[in-house]
Amino acid sequence: MENKAVSRCGWVNQDPLYIDYHDNEWGVPVYDDRLLFELINLEGAQAGLSWYTILKKRENYRKAFDHFNAEKIAAFDDYKIEALLHNDGIVRNRLKINAVVTNAKAFLKVVEEFGSFADYIWSFVGGKPIQNHFKDLSEVPATTEISDHLSKDLKKRGFKFVGSTICYAFMQAAGLVNDHIETCFCYQKSSKKTMS
Template identity: 80%
Template sequence: MNRCGWVNQDPLYIDYHDHEWGVPVYDDRLLFEYVNLEGAQAGLSWYTILKKRENYRQAFDQFEAEKIAQYDEEKIAELLHNEGIVRNKLKVNAVVTNAKAYLKIVEEFGAFHTYIWSFVDGKPIQNHFKEMKDVPATTGISDKMSKDLKKRGFKFVGSTICYAFMQATGMVNDHIVSCDCYHKRNNSLGINEEKLTT
C-alpha cells in the first residue's frame, strides 16, 4: 500500500494513517480530544502522543469536558504524577482551561462541531499535494481558527497546532496524491478526481 512519507513502520501509526488521519470527525467529544492531544504534542512528535493516547483518555475521563472543567488542584497534582502522559504543568492546566472554553462554545453554538466546522463552511477542503514538502504547516484558515480559539480562552492552539488538528479531523485532506488514502478519502466524500486540478 502506498502511504504518506511521515508514517513509520509501527502498526499503531500505520493504522492511524490508514483509518483515522483525514477522516471527517463530527463527534464533539472526539474533536475536543483531538484539540487537546494536538496541543500536547507541541514541541514533540504526534507519534509520541499517539502512543500515549489511551493513557490520556484514562487520565482525562475520556475527554468528557463537563468532568474536566471541574478538576481541582488535587486532581491536577495527580495528573502531574501520571507517567502515562506528558507531565507538563502548562499543558495539563490547558486541558482544564480548554474544557471550560469548550463548554461555552457548545452553549453558544449548540455543538462544538457546528462551531469548528464553520471555518471550512461545513465541508472538507480537498487538497492534492504531490509531495510532502508541498503540504503547508499553516494556512489562512488555521490562522483564523487559532485567533478565534485563543479569544475564546483556549490554550496551546497556535496556527500550526490548528492546522494539524484540521488535517487529523478531516477538515482538510492532506494525503499526498500518490497515497492510497488520498483516493479512499475522495471516494468516501463522493469527489470526482477527474475534476480536480493540480
C-alpha cells in the same frame, strides 16, 4: 507483508499503531464533539514533541482525562491536577495539563453558543472538507489563513495551546482538510469517510 505494496504518506513509520492511525483516522472528517475535543487537546500536548510520541500515550490520556468528557474535566481541582503531574503515562507538563482544563471550560461555552463544537469548528471550512492536491510532502503547509483564523478565534474564546501550527495539524487530523498526498491510497477514500 502487504504494507510494503501500499503507498502511504511519507510521514508514517512502520509501527502498526501509526499505520492504523494513518490508514483509518487521519484525514477522516470528524463530527463527534468528544473526539474533536480529544484531538485538539492531543495536538496541543504534542507541542515541541512528535505526534508519534502522543499517539503512543493516547490511551493513557483517555484514562487520565475521563475519555475527554469536557464536563468532568472542567471540574478538575488542584488535587486532580497534581495527581496528573505524577502520571507517567502522559506528558507531565503543568501548562499543558492546565490547558486541557481551561479548554474544557472554553469548549462548553462554545457548545452552549453554537449547539455543538462540530458546528463551530466546521464553520471555518464552510461545512465540508477542503480537498488538497499535494503530490509531495514538501508541498504540505504548516499553517494556512484558515488555521490562522481558527487559532485567533480559539484564543479569543480562552483556549490554550492552539497556535496556528497546532490548529492546522488538528484540521488535518480531524479531516477538515484532506492532506494525504495524491499517491497515498487514503487520498481518495478520505473524502468519503466520516468519524462520529
